[in-house]
Amino acid sequence: MALAALKDLVLLVAEDEYLVARDLLDTLEEQGATVLGPASTVQRALALCSSTPRIDAALLDVNLRGDWIFAAADLLQERGVPVVFVTGYDAEVIPHRFSAAPCLRKPAEGHRVVEA
Secondary structure, three states: OOOOOOOOOEEEEEOOOHHHHHHHHHHHHHOOOEEEEEEOOHHHHHHHHHHOOOOOEEEEEOEEOOEEOHHHHHHHHHOOOOEEEEEOOOHHHOOHHHOOOOEEEOOOOHHHHHHO
16 A cells, blocks of 8 residues: 555656656656656646646656756746656756756666655
């Protein structure tokens, strides 16, 4: 039985790899979250950021189909929404302005995602 650690939270997921996205969605939904996405492009992530009144946190792949996610991360940060980067890249590619954001290395284990 799930502990529902994320019960009633609305979480945005931006991920372009189907299997990774599926794992993230399964993990988050098992913990009681409502998931927006997955957004597989930066444009879709930006649209969800702009059109969704409530987002409690976001899990963002750093690179979606060759485009950096940082414009969406900026928009979320302006709204006061915490972000967690999930990436196969080294953390050094993430701009300094996001230094407080957690960064998980792919493939991220479910319990690490929930903890972050």
